[in-house]
Amino acid sequence: MSETMPDSALITALIAMLGGAIRVSTPFMFVALGECLTEKSGRINLGLEGSLVLGAMVAYAGSFLTGNPWAGVFFAGCAGLVLGALHGFICKLPKVNDIAIGIAFMSFGTGLAFFFGKPYIQPQAPKLEAIHLGDWTGDPRLAQALEVNPLFFVGVALAVFMWWAFRNTRWGLVVRMTGDSAAAAKAMGVSVDLVRFIATAIGGFMAGIGGAFLSLYYPGSWNQGLSSGQGLMAVALVIFARWGPLRCILAALLFGAAGALGPSLQSVGISQGYYFFNAAPYILTLLIMIASARSKVAAREAPGELSITK
């Protein structure tokens, strides 16, 4: 392809992809970290897609009504927290299937977001400001690519914190133990239901923040087509990242790059097959799932209580 394309166009496309990867990856990262926490405790929440969409709507409405985008981010987290807590509460009941409940919350969260979000499609809400990291380069393309949203760094910090906390704190140990063997946790006097409830609720909070990024930064508006499965792809991403918070960052960047493929090719005038490149993240996710499904390493690191890997 590079032979038919001048070098500068290729570089433009690559830079656009770098910037795109950072931008697109942020919501993936938040949802993946939330899902990582939930799955580490031994439960799976497929409903984070619903939390993501509801978070996006609440963030936009919150930012519009208060005039402060960070208030919107906080409200989005709270909306996700409520959905996550409901999911955690219902899954605690006997005979309830966490995967099926996740599908239900996907549709419930999306429905609520569309219902309450109708009045906010038109108005302009204050957006999150980016940090300009690339101004010193003097290259406008690089400068644009390096406009990074503070939430990206929050996500990275969160991942590092979770990585540290899982290894070095009592809470981290409790969560891991609950996920690996409910019986062992019970024997230690830990309330399995309570740990999972809290882990699912906090996971929902993170997914809500991921949604806030969608509506308040990139693409930066609220509409009904805002999320197309990012919340669900994040679940697959966690499996790919083998339940490691640090690996979640890398996996999110990879997915972000795949998601940025279509738009960055379009930025240099290649619009043919745009819709096909739009499918790239889904195809990548599927291929990764196929590759990692029977992997022995993944099997070793999977939380023992998780139903999705069995």
Next chain:
Amino acid sequence: MADMTVQSLSAASIKRRPSVGTLKFAESIFIPVAALIASAALFSVFLLMLGKSPPMFFQLLWVGGFGSSFSFQNTLQRAAPLILTGLAFAVPARIGLTMIGGEGALVLGGLSAAAIAIPLVKAGVPAFLTLPVMAMAGMLAGGLWIGFAGWLRHYRGVNETISSLLLSYIAIATMNFFVEGMLRDPASANKPSTMPIGEAYRIGAIPGTQVHWGLAAGVILAIALHILMTRTTFGFAARVTGGNARAALAQGLPVGKLIVVCTMIAGACAGLAGFYEVAAVHGQANASLVAGYGFTGILVAFLARQVPLAIIPVAVLFGALSAAGGIIQRRMGMPDATVLVLQGLIFVVLLTSETFYGRIPFLQPKRAEDRT
């Protein structure tokens, strides 16, 4: 110990109580209906909080769904694809798979049907030959699509819930790719579409109604699949696999084949729904195919407890909900997503109600230990 069990069993059979089967059946009706009523109550609270009138909502729901012959036909029209997508979820569910890719199979089925129609219509092949070819193409595309997810599940260990939903997104992107590109009809300016198949090739209505033949196909398939799943060796083997895949393998059942066949049947049902959407409703393939029938079908199947026959009435219920959406929107000034909220609420409450199976006292067979 063994003696006691024998004694109590014989004692239980002497005492006149409804049989275990009857009680289970009563339970499987009672709990979903109670869940529906509870959802309606919760939704009423939701409406009251918004300052809207619940009685008016449910009255409009009745009027818009069943009130007149026109609205009832509208309901049935919308129920047709829901029966098929409901079957697309229920059949794999019986074999223990949570396959949520009905939307993608429907879209791809519709696209394939519309695509294969283009050369046939251009060549002037008569409708009675073209339509079956279109239907076959739709069913084949949908069947291969979901069958692939089933194959991945069994032979590669890929979680079918995630893979089938990913395949749905890929199917929608594929449809957009072809409809915006290779297969685009230049005349479709605002809404990229494939070439219309033309009035002569449209499937008409069932005589005496305005409901298209997809409804009949759905009912026939539901009955056929009900018989297949409950009255044949194949269905028995599939249900054994769904109950305990390891035991089925140990018994020498061809689990892999069963899974692939069941998922292909499921995909074919959804693909057929796509064919009817193209051949009877839209006349071409475009973004209108992505109408959420695949996702509502999941809810339909859950409410019908994966029983193919029960899917028919449940699909009519949700068809009514969707048909009444417009009138509710206009008369009560509520957004079109109102129906989505109600559906999501029913979904959550219904799945929560699963916890009550085996725990409602008057619906349980008397156990031996209760009387000692």
